[in-house]
Amino acid sequence: MDVRRTAVVKLAVSDEQRDALHRTADQYLYCANRTADYCWSDTSFTECKTNKRQVRDALYSALREETDLQAQLVQAAIKRAVEAVKGCVERWKKGQRVSCPTFTAETMDYDTRSATFYRNKVSLATVEGRVEPSFVLPADSPTPYEQYVLSEDYEFRESTLRYDPVDDEFYLHISTRRTDGDAEVPADTGHPDxxxxxxxxxxxxxxxxxxxxxxxxxxxxxxxxxxxxxxxxxxxxxxxxxxxxxxxxxxxxxxxxxxxxxxxxxxxxxxxxxxxxxxxxxxxxxxxxxxxxxxxxxxxxxxxxxxxxxxxxxxxxxxxxxxxxxxxxxxxxxxxxxxxxxxxxxxxxxxxxxxxxxxxxxxxxxxxxxxxxxxxxxxxxxxxxxxxxxxxxxxxxxxxxxxxxxxxxxxxxxx
Ligand SMILES: [Zn+2]
The missing domain is CATH 3.30.420 (Nucleotidyltransferase; domain 5)
Structure with a gap:
């Protein structure tokens, strides 16, 4: 059976780190919005581009040139935008009203190439190089973070950095999956409506x-x-x-x-x-x-x-x-x-x-x-x-x- 755990960890960020993360998020949003514009067509959903590889081939170099983002973050922004466009196309096909997706929330997807986890801190790629904010962990031990992120029984999957404008804090949502006994997903039968x-x-x-x-x-x-x-x-x-x-x-x-x-x-x-x-x-x-x-x-x-x-x-x-x-x-x-x-x-x-x-x-x-x-x-x-x-x-x-x-x-x- 597949068991997933999620740890939400608040980051203790200095003023410089905060600026670096906000500037990174701005450029990430720029990439996502530019990708969505490129993929979208108001004429017909058949004109919308939803092939991730083709979109990446078309935009990646330009976005690397135009931003200071690290390679993986550019790819993550493209991926997020293509998935959003795909979702809209699906709804459009069902006759629902849709428009080109826009991205405004400061949310960035990190993987093992753009984020490195340590016991008390994380190293994140930003437009100003790596920053290493420490975690605000509850005093008790073991914390969910120690239990699931640092445990060998759990495999790190991905993390999402979210800025919460209400309390002006950055949170890292870390997703893990238990490594033993993962069940196979049954094959798609291919016909269901x-x-x-x-x-x-x-x-x-x-x-x-x-x-x-x-x-x-x-x-x-x-x-x-x-x-x-x-x-x-x-x-x-x-x-x-x-x-x-x-x-x-x-x-x-x-x-x-x-x-x-x-x-x-x-x-x-x-x-x-x-x-x-x-x-x-x-x-x-x-x-x-x-x-x-x-x-x-x-x-x-x-x-x-x-x-x-x-x-x-x-x-x-x-x-x-x-x-x-x-x-x-x-x-x-x-x-x-x-x-x-x-x-x-x-x-x-x-x-x-x-x-x-x-x-x-x-x-x-x-x-x-x-x-x-x-x-x-x-x-x-x-x-x-x-x-x-x-x-x-x-x-x-x-x-x-x-x-x-x-x-x-x-x-x-x-x-
Ligand atoms: Zn029975």
């Missing part, structure tokens, strides 16, 4: 996808508990200064939690894009408090935020977001030839079908059911459509090739 990624939001894991990726959120839980502990300590002092400190702490915590959920949202969208999914299906969250009485408030908050962010950002990548009725998705057997539904099927994190014996991680079972429910609903709608072409359309669910307990199961098509 729509492919769905199902997402289960739960108590055991923050989010689980039908492709078998887990966002466990235990680092999220850990830091929420730490903030809570600090808050209680301050409140006990009861002074005005302590009261003000509690308010400041609350602001910091909220900013931190938003950053965290933002990163998970981006990863969920990447998961959909990497698996060629057109749709991300969530369960309806309206009655989530009633359905998950044991969920902590910060989880319920996280679910709502996560859904909001994904809904807001997925369309940029040509992915739509849908919700399905949540009834019994956790108690139902996700095997398409079974579907037996019973409360006894689920025991905590473990799912075992009382009828066919299918055993699997309970959240993963839920993610598959959510995806399947969307697929069935859509097929039903298409079958009753007046257009004959729509009636043959296929809706598939993207799943993982294996299960947590190692037993294989039948790949699921949209029924």
């Amino acid at each position: 729509q492919t769905v990624l199902g997402i289960d939001l739960g108590v055991n894991s923050l989010a689980v996808s039908s492709t078998g990726t887990f966002w466990q959120g235990d680092d999220y839980d850990h830091w929420c508990r730490e903030f809570e502990k600090r808050r209680r300590e301050m409140q006990q002092r009861g002074t005005q200064a302590a009261h003000n400190a509690v308010l400041r702490l609350g602001k910091r915590e909220e900013a931190w939690r938003k950053q965290y959920i933002h990163t998970v949202a981006n990863e969920l969208i990447s998961e959909a894009v990497e698996h060629n999914c057109d749709v991300i299906a969530f369960e309806d969250l309206t009655d989530i408090r009633e359905r998950l009485p044991h969920a902590k408030w910060h989880h319920v908050w996280a679910f709502r935020r996560l859904f909001e962010y994904v809904s807001y950002k997925a369309p940029e990548k040509g992915v739509t977001v849908e919700q399905v009725e949540p009834n019994h998705t956790s108690q139902r057997c996700s095997r398409t030839d079974c579907g037996f539904t019973h409360p006894d099927n689920r025991r905590g994190e473990h799912f075992e079908c009382q009828k066919c014996g299918y055993e699997v991680n309970a959240d993963y079972n839920g993610a598959k059911n959510i995806g399947l429910r969307y697929a069935r609903k859509r097929i039903h709608r298409l079958r009753s459509s007046p257009k004959s072409g729509d009636r043959d359309a296929e809706v598939n669910l993207r799943v993982n090739g294996g299960t947590l307990n190692g037993k294989s199961h039948q790949p699921i098509a949209g029924d």
Whole structure:
């Protein structure tokens, strides 16, 4: 199973480093916007350029000449712009209103060639050479950073530097993937008219996808508990200064939690894009408090935020977001030839079908059911459509090739 971790780390930047990062971001945005202009055509989506290699060949040398950016940053800016244009073209094809993407947020993508990680600092390529801001790490050990970025069990994937204009700080979002036991992605069957990624939001894991990726959120839980502990300590002092400190702490915590959920949202969208999914299906969250009485408030908050962010950002990548009725998705057997539904099927994190014996991680079972429910609903709608072409359309669910307990199961098509 594929386990990803994200560490969001605040950078302690000096005034010179700050200037260097802002100037780098300006030039990065210049590259991204110039690339988007080059790729875009208002006439027709067939005129838009979306071949990354061709665009890079056409623009790379010129952008290197025009800017002081390091090679990899120029390439990253081109890549980001081409992907955005591609997302717009997808929406255009579906008849939605689109216009040439523009980039204004100071956000830069770094990889192992443009960023080097040390225990307490990172070295980042900028237009003024390398800068090495140190991390603002919480006092406790191990921090999420130490656990996932420096750990040998996790492989560094990429990081995104974001400037937050509200609190005037730079944050590094570092993405890692566990190196052992990565499951193979099943081959694309090539015919589906729509492919769905199902997402289960739960108590055991923050989010689980039908492709078998887990966002466990235990680092999220850990830091929420730490903030809570600090808050209680301050409140006990009861002074005005302590009261003000509690308010400041609350602001910091909220900013931190938003950053965290933002990163998970981006990863969920990447998961959909990497698996060629057109749709991300969530369960309806309206009655989530009633359905998950044991969920902590910060989880319920996280679910709502996560859904909001994904809904807001997925369309940029040509992915739509849908919700399905949540009834019994956790108690139902996700095997398409079974579907037996019973409360006894689920025991905590473990799912075992009382009828066919299918055993699997309970959240993963839920993610598959959510995806399947969307697929069935859509097929039903298409079958009753007046257009004959729509009636043959296929809706598939993207799943993982294996299960947590190692037993294989039948790949699921949209029924
Ligand atoms: Zn079953």
